[in-house]
Amino acid sequence: MTTDQAPAVRRAQPRPGRAARFRPSRPAGLFLVATTVLIVLSLVSIAVGSRQIPLDQVMQALFDRATMRGSDPQVEAIVWGVRIPRTLLGLLVGMALGLSGALMQGLTRNPLADPGLLGVSAGAALGIVTAIAWFGIATLYGYIWFAFVGALVASIVVYLLGGLGRGGSTPVKVALAGVAITFLLNSVTSAIVLRDPEALDRYRFWAAGSLSGPGTDTVLRLLPFLAVGVVLALATAPALNSLALGDDVAAALGRRVGLVRLQGTLAVTLLAGAAVAVAGSIVFVGLVVPHVARLITGPNHRWLLPFTMILAPSLLLLADIVGRVIARPSEVGVGIISAFIGGPFFIALVRRRRLAEL
Amino acid sequence: MSLVELNRTGRRTAFRITRTPVSGVLRPRLLLCCVGLTVALFVVFCVGIATGDYPMNPLRVVPALWGSGDAGQVFIVRELRLPRALTAVLAGAAFAVSGAVFQTITRNPLASPDMIGINAGATTAVVAGIVIGGTGLGLPTLGLVGGLATAAVIYLLAWRRGATGYRIVLVGIAVSWMCSSATDYLLTRAQLAEAQTAIGWLVGNLNGRGWETVRPLAVAVAVLLPVTLVLGRWTRTLQLGDEVARGLGTPVQAARLCLVMVGVAFVAFATAGTGPILFVALAAPQIAQRLAGLPAPPVLASALTGALMVSASDLVARWLIPDVDLPVGVVTGALGAAFLLWLLVRTNRAGSGG
Numbered sequence: 001m002t003t004d005q006a007p008a009v010r011r012a013q014p015r016p017g018r019a020a021r022f023r024p025s026r027p028a029g030l031f032l033v034a035t036t037v038l039i040v041l042s043l044v045s046i047a048v049g050s051r052q053i054p055l056d057q058v059m060q061a062l063f064d065r066a067t068m069r070g071s072d073p074q075v076e077a078i079v080w081g082v083r084i085p086r087t088l089l090g091l092l093v094g095m096a097l098g099l100s101g102a103l104m105q106g107l108t109r110n111p112l113a114d115p116g117l118l119g120v121s122a123g124a125a126l127g128i129v130t131a132i133a134w135f136g137i138a139t140l141y142g143y144i145w146f147a148f149v150g151a152l153v154a155s156i157v158v159y160l161l162g163g164l165g166r167g168g169s170t171p172v173k174v175a176l177a178g179v180a181i182t183f184l185l186n187s188v189t190s191a192i193v194l195r196d197p198e199a200l201d202r203y204r205f206w207a208a209g210s211l212s213g214p215g216t217d218t219v220l221r222l223l224p225f226l227a228v229g230v231v232l233a234l235a236t237a238p239a240l241n242s243l244a245l246g247d248d249v250a251a252a253l254g255r256r257v258g259l260v261r262l263q264g265t266l267a268v269t270l271l272a273g274a275a276v277a278v279a280g281s282i283v284f285v286g287l288v289v290p291h292v293a294r295l296i297t298g299p300n301h302r303w304l305l306p307f308t309m310i311l312a313p314s315l316l317l318l319a320d321i322v323g324r325v326i327a328r329p330s331e332v333g334v335g336i337i338s339a340f341i342g343g344p345f346f347i348a349l350v351r352r353r354r355l356a357e358l
Numbered sequence: 359m360s361l362v363e364l365n366r367t368g369r370r371t372a373f374r375i376t377r378t379p380v381s382g383v384l385r386p387r388l389l390l391c392c393v394g395l396t397v398a399l400f401v402v403f404c405v406g407i408a409t410g411d412y413p414m415n416p417l418r419v420v421p422a423l424w425g426s427g428d429a430g431q432v433f434i435v436r437e438l439r440l441p442r443a444l445t446a447v448l449a450g451a452a453f454a455v456s457g458a459v460f461q462t463i464t465r466n467p468l469a470s471p472d473m474i475g476i477n478a479g480a481t482t483a484v485v486a487g488i489v490i491g492g493t494g495l496g497l498p499t500l501g502l503v504g505g506l507a508t509a510a511v512i513y514l515l516a517w518r519r520g521a522t523g524y525r526i527v528l529v530g531i532a533v534s535w536m537c538s539s540a541t542d543y544l545l546t547r548a549q550l551a552e553a554q555t556a557i558g559w560l561v562g563n564l565n566g567r568g569w570e571t572v573r574p575l576a577v578a579v580a581v582l583l584p585v586t587l588v589l590g591r592w593t594r595t596l597q598l599g600d601e602v603a604r605g606l607g608t609p610v611q612a613a614r615l616c617l618v619m620v621g622v623a624f625v626a627f628a629t630a631g632t633g634p635i636l637f638v639a640l641a642a643p644q645i646a647q648r649l650a651g652l653p654a655p656p657v658l659a660s661a662l663t664g665a666l667m668v669s670a671s672d673l674v675a676r677w678l679i680p681d682v683d684l685p686v687g688v689v690t691g692a693l694g695a696a697f698l699l700w701l702l703v704r705t706n707r708a709g710s711g712g
Contacts, residue, residue, distance in 0.1 A: 034596040110526055112468040164703045172467055173702055176644060177467065180702070183637045187691035190561065191684065284535045291528060306482045332543070339539035343532045347515050 013175060022177060028302045030296060034310040038091075041317040049324055058081060077300040085216045089279065090317045090334075092129030092219065093211065096226055096275035099233045100268040101286025102293065102305055106240040107264045108171040114287035115272035117178040118265065121281040122185035123154025124273065128206055128227075129192050132199040143202070144218060144277050153254025154181060159265045170247070206280050211320050211334050222274045229270030230309075236264050237301040282335045285312055288346050295349050315342050380519055384656045388650040388659060394647075395662035403447065404667060404671045407439045436550040440568065445631055446672045446686070447665040448575045450638055452628035454646075454664025455586055457639030458655040459621035462593050464523040470640035471625040474530025477634040478537035479508025480626060484633075485541050489548040497559065497628035498571070505626030508533060513618060523614070562635035562687035564672055569629045578627040584655050586620050593617065597654050635687045638664050639692040648701045667694050 047058050053075055061079040100115040108117065114124065127150020131143040158181050162174035193200045237262040243251040247257050278281070293307035319338035323331050364384075365372045374381035408416040412434060420526050421427050422435040457470040469542050471477055483504020497502070516522075516529040545553055592613035595603040625639065642664035643655030651661050671689035 023622060105572065110466060110468055112466060112473055161699055161703060175468055177702055179637075180698045183691040184640075184695035184699075187688045189693070190688045190691075194684070204406075243654060252493070252693045284538075287531060288535060336539040336543045342526075343536040346379065346532045347529055350525060351515065351518055352534070 021104055026296050027307070029270065031303075031306065031310070032066055034307065034314065036316070038310050038314045041314055042087050042091065042320070045090065045317050045321050046079065046083045046220065048262075048321055049078070049083055054076065082212075085219060087210050087317065087318070088216070089211045089219055090320050091313045092226055093275045093279040093282075094227065094307050094313025094316035096271040097283065097286035097316075098293075098308035099230065099305060100272040100275070101312075102290035102301070102308040103236065103264050103268050103271075103291050104286075106236075106301055106304075107261060107268075108175045108242065109244065110171060110175055113175060114283045116182065116276070116281065116283040116286075117175060117187060118268055118272070119154035119158045119178050119181040120272040121149040121270065121276045122182040122189070122282055123150040123152070124148070124276045125203065125207065125281065126150050126154075126185045126189045126192075127277075129189050129196075129203055130208070132202050133192050133196045139199070143206075147206075147277035148222075148273050151276060154185060155265065155269040155273070157181060159262075169258065170283065174261075185220050189262045211279055211316070212331070214261075218278060221356050222278060225270045225274045228266070229267045229274070232263055232267035234258060234305055236267065237305050240264070240301040241299075244301075252347060280335075282316075282338070285315060285338060285342070289315060290348060292346060363493045371671060376481075379654070384534060385652075388652065388656055391646070391650045392659050395646075397657060399447070399662060399666045399669065402669045402673055403443055404587075406443050406446070406669055406676075407435055431547050432444055433651075438560060441568045441572050442564050444572045444667065445575065446564055446669045448572065448579050449564075449628040449635065449667030450642070450664040450666070451631045451661035452579055452624040452664075453581075453635060453638040454642035454660040454667075455583065455642075455657055456621045456624035457664075457687075458643035458657055458660040459586065459593070459617050459624070461643050461655055463596055463617050463621075464527050465597060465599075466523075466527065466675075467644055468640070469527055470638050471621065472634065472639055473534070474527055474529075475512060475531045475532075475534030475537055475637070476509050476622055476625050477540070477629055478534045479511075480505035480629045481560060481634060482537040482544070483507070483540045484559055485548075486546045488559070489544045489552050498574075501630040501633075502626050505629055506622060508537065509618070509622035510628070513615075529533065541673070553592070554602075558685070559633045560687040562633035563685035563689075564632060564668075575627055578623065581663065582620055582624055582658075586617075586624075589613070589616055589620065590657060593657075594654075611640055615693070632635075633687070635668060635690055637691050637694050638667055641698050642667055645694070645698055645701060 046062070047053075047055055058079055059073050061076040097115055104110060104113040104115055104117050104290075107113075113328045124147035127146040128143045130150075131146035135146075158174065159169075161177040161181070163169040172328070189203070193203055239250070239255050242253045242255045242259065243260060245253075250260075251257050272283070272286070289312040290304065290308050293304050293311055297303040297307050315338055316334060319341055320334045322341065323334055323337040326332055328338070361377060362373045363376060364501065365374070366683060371384040372381065373384050377688040400680065404416045404419045407419045409416040414422075414434075418427060418431060420429050425432055425436070442594075447701060453471075460469050460471055460474065461467055465672050480501040481504070483500045487497060487500040512526060512530050512533050515533075518525070536614065545556060548556065568609050592603075592608050595606045595608040596613060596617075597611070598606075603613075628635075643660040645667075646659040646663040647655045649663070650656050667690055668686060672686045674693065675684045675689045676684055
């Protein structure tokens, strides 16, 4: 597929200067820096919002909950009821989308693979629309479970379809099956939505993508799925490195290719399914951030996966913070801001670096 | 000495026309596939014209096209239904060829113009025209300008001592991301009526298309399709990778620039005519490739497949579900996806599956 030989050859001879600084021997330090940035961003995300609250009051509300001393109840409600769930959601969704994107690109060996490629977001959308149109689910977040189930079913179908036929499962077949299922489900969704204005209204609300939606309870209930997904995803890293050499070589190196693919698919399904169900279809983050991480770490998935796990939530939180501040008192959606922060940065990176191809 | 020399090696037959320096490999399956698709397209075309509020006998359609028969029928066929049917055929073919070109030069089956941001740019321009207004240009012109401008931006940003297919793809992703976010933002700021107009255009439909849509599209296809076929000799070497292509004497950068320009022009004209009918550009080349049993998308067969996809979807949308006015884009997604899945599943050779 996209295996150009020239960059690989050029990469073997390190050039002096800027390019040499980002050699794979340095990722540990960079990882620490990235983590620090993420922590700082989380704190800023708690401190800043559409209502301006002085920093000391925010700190008081944060720490007084533990010591049970009194603080302004309104401030406490805002900090604990709105900002902390939102920050938490940004962290979890960002991690999930970033990881599943990197995993998807590794599994299909395709730079255009995004977390939605297995039909996850299309399945979630159809789940929401059917929940509203046919089951009459009226509660604000009752449809999240329908979305999750829709995502799971869609990705299982894609996995099975990709494995049918005599050739067995190949990256191209999985990718094409995923795209086909995505368009098929989207068509059904549009057909339902066009006939049911109420479903359209809810669907648009979800599709816009937002971190301000569900409260802590919903987030916590999705946490086990995310945790299992993260463990499964990180455990595939060494196998993905082998898979990058091609299925035959990976098999010769002792990897059980089918098993690796199953494990990766399961991880992507859990991570992306849960993230898309709560936060809407903001899959672009999962498409771009792995490329940024790959520019820093090179193609080694042992570093690539942790880096995407840190960088993706950083981008989401940064975008969310900017979106809250830029048009006070109203807000601009996180998807829009992250595109306009992430897009130019990404293009600049693509132009500067020699590309580590998939 | 005969006019045509045939040379059989293994399972392949090569031909050479001795009078003019033309030679090639005879591919009976591709030929059969093209003929079959043409016949199917013609049938769907005639049945599509015959179907509507005033049903006609499909057999009467062909004479009516040439102006013979009942004056009322001639009017209905030529003025009301023919433009729509032609738009479907031309737009489908244009999307499909554009998809085939991009998939070939990036060597990535997912790299259709929908995925690398050209459609997204056209969409942003049109939605901005609807929501902000005041440009004085029609929506098709805006779509055309938006698509071409986006493609130029992608190519220039990807240019750094030459543009590689991989870098074009990556920059395309980022541009596509920004354009679709801008579209979302514009839609949230729009009045409800404006948003509805915009969404109606976004899905891609063929309703109320007249000769003014057909003419530019027909000229574009008539000019660009032969160019694409001529460029085919470069396409085939580019598939082997930049190094091999250069070694075989292909001017890699020039070839890629020409192909990108052709692909972009196709998709920009088609989007301007019908709105982004998604999935045709991605699926039609893949379907054609599997039907013809080739390792890469064939241009002509892709065009026929795309035309057939859009025409058949339009027919299905009007015929099967007459009470709901489904945009053709919705049906194209469902039909094309189902067919592509069936092809993927029944593929019996390991190589042609992926």
